Amino acid sequence: MSHLRPGVGRLQQARYRRGLDESEYFGEGTDARSSSPPAGRPPQQRVTADLLRDLIAGYEAGETTYQLAREHGLNRNTVAAHLRSAGVTIRMDGRTPEQIAQAAEYYTAGWSLAQVGREVGADAETVRKRLLEQGVTMRSR
Numbered sequence: 001m002s003h004l005r006p007g008v009g010r011l012q013q014a015r016y017r018r019g020l021d022e023s024e025y026f027g028e029g030t031d032a033r034s035s036s037p038p039a040g041r042p043p044q045q046r047v048t049a050d051l052l053r054d055l056i057a058g059y060e061a062g063e064t065t066y067q068l069a070r071e072h073g074l075n076r077n078t079v080a081a082h083l084r085s086a087g088v089t090i091r092m093d094g095r096t097p098e099q100i101a102q103a104a105e106y107y108t109a110g111w112s113l114a115q116v117g118r119e120v121g122a123d124a125e126t127v128r129k130r131l132l133e134q135g136v137t138m139r140s141r
Contacts, residue, residue: 045073047082059083065090067121100130107131 047055051072058068065083069076080090099120106116113124120127128138 047074047078052082052086055079055083056086056088059088064121066123100134103127104131104134104136107136 055068055072058071059065059079063071065076065079068074069079072079084090103116103120103122106119107113107127111119113127117124117127122130132138
């Protein structure tokens, strides 16, 4: 015998079993079969030809997939996939040598990897990798 309620996903059922009222999760006046996405998740956006042209232009002008994703409300992987499908070669790391040098200066001045990443438009782990490649010694946590 299945414990699943018909028409309700496993995540919603787990919340239901933990005692959360559906209205607490989905909001007042809705139920588990609502067509709107859960709180915190933006609705999917179609990438139109105009948007794709903007993505290509921005990327070729030096913006990163992260920056383009934030600017247009998309996931960075979606941006990269559409750029690839349009024949654009994706930079494995969009940092210029000047940006990496600037990141090293910020880090040695005491900034955290996350702070440096926000400043240069990169993930903290990417910053860490690039700094290590440049011979910068990482501070202990």
